[in-house]
Amino acid sequence: MIKEDFNTKIDFIYLSEPDMIAAGVTDMPQCVDTMEDMFILMQKGDYRMAGPNSDSHGAMITFPDESPFKTMPKPTADRRLMAMPAYLGGDFQTCGVKWYGSNIANREIGLPRSILMFTLTDVVTSAPLAYMSANLLSAYRTGAVPGVGARHLARNDSKVIGLLGPGVMGKTTVASFMAACPDVDTIKIKGRGKASLDSFTAWLAETFPQIVNVQIVNSVEEVVRGSDLVTYCNSGAVGDPTTYPIVKREWVKPGAFLAMPSSCRLDDSMSGKDVRKIMDSIGLYTAWYEEVPKPAHNHIPLVGMRFMDMIEEGSMSMDELEDLGEILVGNIPGRQNDEEIFVMSVGGMPVEDVAWATVVYRNAIEKGIGVSLNLWETPVLR
Template sequence: MSASTKIDFIYLSEPDMIKAGVTDMPACVDTMEEMFGLLYHGDYRMAGANSDSHGAMVTFPESSPFPDMPKPTADRRFMAMPAYLGGRFRTAGMKWYGSNIANREKGLPRSILTFILNDADTSAPLAFMSANLLSAYRTGAIPGVGARHLARKDSKVVGLVGPGVMGKTTLMALMAVCPQIDTIKIKARGKASLDSFLSWLGETFPQIVNVEVVDTVEAVVRGADIVTYCNSGETGDPSKYPIVKREWVKPGAFLVMPASCQMDEAMEHGDIRKVVDNTGLYECWFEELPKPAHVHVPLIGVRFLDMIAEGKMTKEQLEDLGKIVAGEAPGRKNDDEIIIMSVGGMPVEDVAWGTVIYRNAIERGIGVRLNLWDVPVLR
């Protein structure tokens, strides 16, 4: 007897995603750590010739003969981010999003994201999900994985630039792995985002008893055990990216950067350990971009690749978080070393966390079941 050809999948709205556990940051950090182990051992695929591409992006020209074509305003793009992840996940998926910074004027998030999860065998859809929370939590969880292996265990002071969504989820992940944190220094661009963050902070982490709002990046960095830049801003001029100067950084600090960042010359020296979340991801970016690549992708890991090309560091000096998580390279070696880590964001992260949330939803009976077909017309 032949197998059924019927294909159903579930739709998960944002409230459904919350019910299924998408905001469980400790579980997300653990899932991302598991993902890094699979990443290092090669049990994954992403797009591109080297299977490490961030994704495929649609951008818009400065001038067009078509009056209705979108203009290339700040952060105006569409992007597809596909991946496969093995291990206990063994699923494929794709995050699809459009981004427009002008959305904020309409009361909408800058980016609006959805995610589709597929069976790795038949390729049939398993779920179609609201993905803003999925993406925000998996992005924030990566600094948590880094801090688990690279921050001092007694870290107490966090310095944060950019108290927006990424700032919140990053702090949540840091709190999950560094429970002694009791102090935060914050630099914000606007009062609204700062007020929102402070209100959220008081409700979410009352154990953070020392909150200092500062006016400069230097004040954020000085004295902090963990530093993170989660700001948004325009790309194209590295001199305008938020800088880290060696003289500001205390011995033993861990700096984790999921947003734009530049370093002074002293931070480029070889005694500062430089880590990326996936070496192949940055190599793929570097192959695709004009040089210097940091002009076009403002992440500090791209600057590391520019430094290798310029002879300022060797490829062997660039460390991979997956190798550290897998136990094949050391994490923090001593209490005084300074470590800076770049967070690029990868679709395998969406697949990992999306698979966990999908399975939670099935187990708990969450979501709306939709039918693709009972019997396909064409086969």
């Protein structure tokens, strides 16, 4: 029996994109700190994502190549309708779900490729705490992960960034590199067109004026050669790994740290035992590998999935993979000398959204940001 004086009123806040900015969603140093806290909780096991192993990236709607229904969407490039739920413990104690909608054709009508929303909820009652714009939330949490890696694995004297793909992810990844390695003064950039390069260089000049040497290069080899920090943030068709941009060992500077949140392939030398292979979460890739057809790298173009294919083929052993969280808690050593080369696969996880959404939500509550909405005073059905 419910007590008559029990308060059943539920209010939550709506945070638009400008509200999210005001609440600090673009504060990359704080986001890097938050992602580090999250990885430590993951290593301890104080988290849950979807799937039977609690490590799934999410649940995605797929569309057939041919359908009897004329209005059904086609499986065009980067068509994605996906729910990404997670729970995070520790000082967060929240859960939530990101709705990920993506269509490359959006760009033809002036919209971003992806339009994302996030619902943050109380972990006990499941009552909503916030409904928020999530494009920046998602971009910054993903971009922050390379910064966590760079903080612990890049050389302390890193000066040069090599970037393939100067889009949204390129901007946030560079921002996280700068949070981890503030002495960087040079960047080499390869992009597809003048518009994206102009947008990136204008953002760079405003955001990081200390990067005084900006080079526009014409090949991925030039991106990699001589760079202390390397990232591929490109977009492109998935399916044929021979079309993914490559990294060759002969290009890589001794001591380089490579963070790859996008499609990439490595030559045989880059896949050898003398290159340390860091996964943002081995559990994530294990779950992915169970869910997709094989070879998995044809369907998920991250280097981590190529490693999983190689393990299945017998050309690599699982013990060659290192989990970032294990390094953060000291179970595995970080950089041990100035010559070590690291390549880190960045897959992106819904638990990251929960972590950063919780911090931004708490900032918003503290600052009185957002629009208060009422779910009900008393529910009609209970």
